[in-house]
Amino acid sequence: MTVAHEANIDIKKGSSSLLHNLAFRGVAYQVLLAAAIVLLAYLLYQNVNANLEKQRIATGFDFLNETSGFDIGETLIEYDSEDSYGRALLVGIMNTLSVAACGIVLATILGTIMGIARVSRNWLASILASGYVEICRNVPVVLHVIFWASVIRNLPSPKQALSPMEGVFLANRGFIFPVPEPNPAYTWVWVALAAGLVLAFGFNYWAQKHREKTGKYIATLWPCMGIVIGLPLAAWLVQGAPLVWSVPELKGFNFRGGASLTPEFIALLIGITFYTGAFIAEIVRAGIQSVPVGQIEASRALGIRRGFIMRYITFPQALRVIVPPTTSQYLSLTKNSSLGVLIGYPDLVNVGNTTLNQTGQAVEAIAVMMAVYLGISLTISLGMNIYNRIVAIKER
Amino acid sequence: MTDTTAPIAAPPRAEGQADTDQPRSRQQPPPTEKIAVLRWMKENLFASPGNTLLTIILGAALIYWVPAFIKWGFIDAIWYTPDPEVCRQSDGACWAVVAEKHRPMLFGLYPYEEHWRLVVALAVYLGSFTITLIRRFWHWQILVPLWTVAIAVISTMLWGGVFGLTFVETSQWGGLPLTMVLFSGTVVLGFPIAILLALGRRSHLPLIKATSVTIIESLRGVPLITILFVAVNVFPLALPDGLEFDKLVRVMVGMAIFFACYQAEVIRGGLQAIPRGQYEAAESLGLSYWQMTTRIILPQALRIALPGIMNHIIAALKNTSFVLIIGLFDILTATTAVMQDPLWRRWFVEAYLFVAAVYFFFCYVLSKYSQQVERWLSEGRRF
Amino acid sequence: MKRIQKFSMLTVLASVAAFALQPAAPVQAEEGPTVKKVKERGEVLCGVHQGRYGFATADSEGRYKGLDVDYCRAVAAAVLGDSEKVKYIPVSSVTRFPALQSGEIDMLSRTTTVTLTRDSSLGLNFGPPTFYTGTGFMVRKAAGVEKVEDMGGATVCVVPGSTTEKNIAALFRSKNMQYTPVVIENQKEMVGAYFSGRCDVMAMDQAGLPGHRQFDAKTPDDHIILEGVFSKEPLAIGVRQGDDQWYDIIKWVTYATFNAEEMGVSKENVDEMKNANNPDIKRMLGTSGDLGKKLGLDNDWAYRVVKQVGNYKEIYDNNFGANSPLKLERGLNNLWINGGLMYGFPMK
Incomplete structure (x- = not known):
């Protein structure tokens, strides 16, 4: 209705009117908007305050330092019921980050495989991949998560656990597997791994420069893998190859030893990975198809090998199309990890929810949750923007 | 989207082929059946050693799994029984759980004797929706009266309180009709907000632009759950005493604003794609900002942004399931509640597959439809 | 064409507006205490449990039953004259306090333990406890657990935001034992998780x-409830602070049920008792005096509570005792004269 109203004014009034002066109207609109925002914010603030005061509900963020009094099932940092709400929330943040990070890695792998399969020349692979994509992205992520949580909760109990391999168990208590016992020697293995990664990147960079300068191709894939795997292996062997497995055993209620992933973590991870993977697959497919066929035909005509075409012609160009939408998929995956609250995974929202209830400070608890997610989102956006700048077309 | 089942190597389609429905065989020399099949297999399944290997692995997996699935889902399945014992004896799927529990699953907490009203409401809604999707009926003269009547009928059926129907509160609404109400409400409320936000973000006025950017970016940065928490827990505190809004309305507004922030970015993409010349031409004709926007710019921008817009509309449908967290009884919440029945609990896979199929049906139809609309709109256009 | 567009926009707006406004409660210009709102609305909004046998359960047609439910009904009988004028709003352990704070419910009758923090910084007021219990544990018989140690x-499966969640943290800590909490907000999901074997213990x-x-286990005999209680859980009705009249009503409706039992006034004999020779009974039931007026109600309020809902014994027996499938002993929930803790304050 505003539209029609404005239009009428424009037609009736002459252009000499102050109302028709564009600059004046621009200022007027903005002043009005500013006034409305200030007024609205003031009213909301006033109402919230009045309501809280009338009901004598505590306000402020002091509760972050109070003792929480509850335990959390999975913690990446040390925490017990004597710690503060603030630390409990930190545990929640760590859990959110860990499931989101695992989800991003797995969804990227799954999505890339499925995306390539969809454009594959193999009819069977392509049809299966499109079946996966259509089914998984047309079913809500909430349902994915609930479904997998139910599946895992209905696995056999620890005593009748499925054991596909010696020492590996799948039960309604999660996925339990053997890990090497901690040993001081492993510190050096990790150092060697880090060094290997740095060296591999360096070598790759040098090879690229060399190729650009001389046009000579140096194979980097195998040497790089050799460095990355070989260095830690060597470090391990040099220290006498210490290896004692901590094998899970059923004792009392549950498994002792080994490492485990909880059912809630697995269900949430599978749910968000399958869902987001379907979207990433579509993005990857679109990216690959965005590369003009002519380029590939031209490369073939030049006699370039298939693998080379994929790696040096198709992929870099596809990446430019792939990266921006994939960023938003990573963001939505991270935000969807908040569904942990549904199935009891102690993520930020879950812990925040408990805090909200124990302290009664809904406004502050929700504000903390929102602020943290906003922070995570902005960080991911920033990181991906930087990456995008690296892969984007460099105009010369 | 391209037809994924078509081999990449197939000849490009002739112009307008999609509309004339010409059989593809007219463009290819007609070889004998058998050779054609063999050649197709060679090209699409056994083109290279790697390809052959992949085909064999996938084929083996299919041969192993598909019959097992068919046996479970169809041959050994129990389709109907009121007695869970019968299902327990069988190795197959227990679709009886859906048959037995479909009413609480589809209609939630709505009073049992009044379920027929929901059936009527759903039928009217789906009927009107289908008519709206058909291109021939895209006229205001048809759609406006249609939806006026449809909304009147649906509200009467859901609320009641007139014509001798008992009044049913929104807190008792549930199941698929609630999903439908949430979805439509989100889109109808959210779309105008999205357009305003998108225009605001493109505005030359710094304050308006900054406000839009802040709203869009901050709401896109937080999960939908937290927005629902605000709508349910915090928003009532921000209202003056005595003023109350129904929980369903609060939730719907929250979802609409969330939807609008994503949709605004898609629409902004469409706006950015409009060539500068269009603005200049409109301005030189003496059109005001709103005339230019509503008559020239927006129609084009929305058309360009259509695939993205449809994606977010489909996402809005899927997002209605988030109300599970705040205890509104949509179809998914109702199903999880039904699945707490100790007698039927063990067949949760069948129940969830049923719900998944319902969502899949609507989302898939909408996405296929949006591709069709894209084809309609791109007819005779250069961009 | 333009007119049609305008008309269509109007209809869309109108239908949206109708949709937004119809379910909204009547807008009140002035501040009014809870009683006024309840009377205008014609029903009490009562927050109850999503499903706990004896306290609040809904049958397949949405009819609620339980001890907590009976107190919602008692308040409706006292204030509105009809115990059926209640709208039950199931709340989870996490949503219950925000629901009360935000005004979504008028009273919280949902197995809520009175604690200092809730009474003070959560801004709640609690009526007299309507039920005394403590944290208990259910385990599978096969696990061979006989005592807490x-x-x-x-x-351990537990709902978040409950006192139970904090109790088990303190209990296991004091016994120097490890445990893994599995915290699921939805009560039914949590119970389902225990029975499907996700947890060894349900607290x-x-x-x-x-x-x-009795009702959720496939074979009830496979599960045992550990002897003894491990905390103090006085359960009471919670209301918002800042409305003393409403708080008083909650308080005295609860006492009325205790006093009625103590004075032998029950659903059956309440009509005769109205004219009994006992001045205390007469004053309570409103035959004499003006107790109702002092609360801002009419004089028959307590009569209606007993007539429509019953005295505490009747409420208990219907939901936990002899007339229920649970058949629990009264224990602490007996009257003080019978060795329990239920002690109605004098209605004078």
């Missing part, structure tokens, strides 16, 4: 456990 290393108010064993 056997539960070391167990996985909740002990009085709630027998019902879950």
Whole structure:
């Protein structure tokens, strides 16, 4: 209705009117908007305050330092019921980050495989991949998560656990597997791994420069893998190859030893990975198809090998199309990890929810949750923007 | 989207082929059946050693799994029984759980004797929706009266309180009709907000632009759950005493604003794609900002942004399931509640597959439809 | 064409507006205490449990039953004259306090333990306890657990934001035992998780456990409830601070049920008792005096509570005692004269 109203004014009034002066109207609109925002914010603030005061509900963020009094099932940092709400929330943040990070890695792998399969020349692979994509992205992520949580909760109990391999168990208590016992020697293995990664990147960079300068191709894939795997292996062997497995055993209620992933973590991870993977697959497919066929035909005509075409012609160009939408998929995956609250995974929202209830400070608890997610989102956006700048077309 | 089942190597389609429905065989020399099949297999399944290997692995997996699935889902399945014992004896799927529990699953907490009203409401809604999707009926003269009547009928059926129907509160609404109400409400409320936000973000006025950017970016940065928490827990505190809004309305507004922030970015993409010349031409004709926007710019921008817009509309449908967290009884919440029945609990896979199929049906139809609309709109256009 | 567009926009707007406004409660210009709102609305908004046997359960047609439910009905009978004028709003352990704070419910009658923090910084007021219980544990018989000390290393299912959640943290800590909490907000999901084997132990108010064993277990005999209670859980009705009249009504409706039992006034004999020779009974039931007026109600309020809902014994027996499938002993929930804690303050 505003539209029609404005239009009428424009037609009736002459252009000499102050109302028709564009600059004046621009200022007027903005002043009005500013006034409305200030007024609205003031009213909301006033109402919230009045309501809280009338009901004598505590306000402020002091509760972050109070003792929480509850335990959390999975913690990446040390925490017990004597710690503060603030630390409990930190545990929640760590859990959110860990499931989101695992989800991003797995969804990227799954999505890339499925995306390539969809454009594959193999009819069977392509049809299966499109079946996966259509089914998984047309079913809500909430349902994915609930479904997998139910599946895992209905696995056999620890005593009748499925054991596909010696020492590996799948039960309604999660996925339990053997890990090497901690040993001081492993510190050096990790150092060697880090060094290997740095060296591999360096070598790759040098090879690229060399190729650009001389046009000579140096194979980097195998040497790089050799460095990355070989260095830690060597470090391990040099220290006498210490290896004692901590094998899970059923004792009392549950498994002792080994490492485990909880059912809630697995269900949430599978749910968000399958869902987001379907979207990433579509993005990857679109990216690959965005590369003009002519380029590939031209490369073939030049006699370039298939693998080379994929790696040096198709992929870099596809990446430019792939990266921006994939960023938003990573963001939505991270935000969807908040569904942990549904199935009891102690993520930020879950812990925040408990805090909200124990302290009664809904406004502050929700504000903390929102602020943290906003922070995570902005960080991911920033990181991906930087990456995008690296892969984007460099105009010369 | 391209037809994924078509081999990449197939000849490009002739112009307008999609509309004339010409059989593809007219463009290819007609070889004998058998050779054609063999050649197709060679090209699409056994083109290279790697390809052959992949085909064999996938084929083996299919041969192993598909019959097992068919046996479970169809041959050994129990389709109907009121007695869970019968299902327990069988190795197959227990679709009886859906048959037995479909009413609480589809209609939630709505009073049992009044379920027929929901059936009527759903039928009217789906009927009107289908008519709206058909291109021939895209006229205001048809759609406006249609939806006026449809909304009147649906509200009467859901609320009641007139014509001798008992009044049913929104807190008792549930199941698929609630999903439908949430979805439509989100889109109808959210779309105008999205357009305003998108225009605001493109505005030359710094304050308006900054406000839009802040709203869009901050709401896109937080999960939908937290927005629902605000709508349910915090928003009532921000209202003056005595003023109350129904929980369903609060939730719907929250979802609409969330939807609008994503949709605004898609629409902004469409706006950015409009060539500068269009603005200049409109301005030189003496059109005001709103005339230019509503008559020239927006129609084009929305058309360009259509695939993205449809994606977010489909996402809005899927997002209605988030109300599970705040205890509104949509179809998914109702199903999880039904699945707490100790007698039927063990067949949760069948129940969830049923719900998944319902969502899949609507989302898939909408996405296929949006591709069709894209084809309609791109007819005779250069961009 | 333009007119049609305008018209269509109007209809869309109108239908949206109709949709937004129809379910909204009547807008009040002035501040009014809860009673006024309840009377205008014609029903009490009562927050109840999502499903705990004995306290609040809904049958397949949405009819609620339970001790907590009976107190919602008692308040409606006292204030509105009809115990059926209640709208039950199931709330989870996490949503219950925000629901009260935000005004979504008028009273919280949902197995809520009175604690200092809730009374003070959560801004709640609690009526007299309507039920005394403590944290209890249910375990599978096959696990061979007989006492708390056997539960070391167990996985424990519990709802978040409950006193139970904090109690088990303190209990296991004091016994120097490890445990893994599995915290699921939805009560039914949590119970389902225990029975499907996700947890070794289910912890909740002990009085709630027998019902879950009886109705949610495939074979009730496979599960045992550990002897003894491990905390103090006085359960009471919660209301918002800042409305003393409403708080008083809640308080005295509860006392009325206790006093009625003590004075032998029950659903059956309340009509005769109205004219009994006992001045205390007469004053309570409103035949004499003006207690109702002092609360801002009419004089028959307590009569209606007993007539429509019953005295405490009747409420207890219907939901936990002889007339219920649970058949729990009264224990602490007996009257003070019978060795329990239920002690109605004098209605004078």
